[in-house]
Amino acid sequence: MGVVFCTVVLVTGPIWARPVWGIWWTWDLRLTLTLVLWLIYVSYLVLRRFSTSSQTAVLAAVLGVFGALDVPLVYFSIWFFRTQHPSPVIGNGGSLDPRMAHVLLINWAAFLCLASLMCWTRYRLEVLKREVEEAQSLQALMETSR
Amino acid sequence: MNSLHYLYAAYLATWAIHGAYLVILVRKYSRIRTEMEKLKR
Numbered sequence: 001m002g003v004v005f006c007t008v009v010l011v012t013g014p015i016w017a018r019p020v021w022g023i024w025w026t027w028d029l030r031l032t033l034t035l036v037l038w039l040i041y042v043s044y045l046v047l048r049r050f051s052t053s054s055q056t057a058v059l060a061a062v063l064g065v066f067g068a069l070d071v072p073l074v075y076f077s078i079w080f081f082r083t084q085h086p087s088p089v090i091g092n093g094g095s096l097d098p099r100m101a102h103v104l105l106i107n108w109a110a111f112l113c114l115a116s117l118m119c120w121t122r123y124r125l126e127v128l129k130r131e132v133e134e135a136q137s138l139q140a141l142m143e144t145s146r
Numbered sequence: 147m148n149s150l151h152y153l154y155a156a157y158l159a160t161w162a163i164h165g166a167y168l169v170i171l172v173r174k175y176s177r178i179r180t181e182m183e184k185l186k187r
Contacts, residue, residue: 004167012156019149125174132181
């Protein structure tokens with residue numbers, strides 16, 4: 001899911017940036033950290049999918065920690081550094097038009113619902129997959145004991 | 147290019163990425179269902 005949402009950001013971000021900044025991409029801190037986050041998530045998935053080492057779980061956990069540490073860095077990067085992105089437009093002193101605040105809130109709520117639904121579906125799939133794997137192991141064990 | 151075209155492109159990309167993820171989820175689900183059916187037999 002992190003890969004999905006990061007991909008949306010990395011694909012749609014340049015599409016917004018082009019008419020506003022006149023460029024598709026710049027190595028600005030927030031963009032670079034988001035790209036790093038996407039790479040961490042993809043590395044995690046690739047490691048989980050293809051690695052057969054006994055250390056896979058530990059390495060994946062380390063990658064997960066690095067990914068989690070990168071998330072606040074992405075968010076706060078525009079607070080502490082001058083980047084291509086504008087300073088925060090929401091909250092006190094923000095420049096967000098009040099009419100846009102409603103639109104933003106509705107979209108934020110919709111995406112939160114979508115993310116929750118995806119998370120729940122993904123969790124259910126993983127539970128089902130484990131149940132099937134356990135049943136397959138049990139069946140194989142019963143066949144060998146015959 | 148008109149600014150609205152960028153907006154359409156961004157919406158299209160968002161839906162396409164989410165749609166692709168949905169397809170992946172459905173395929174995973176149907177694969178698990180098939181495995182479950184095999185086990186029941």
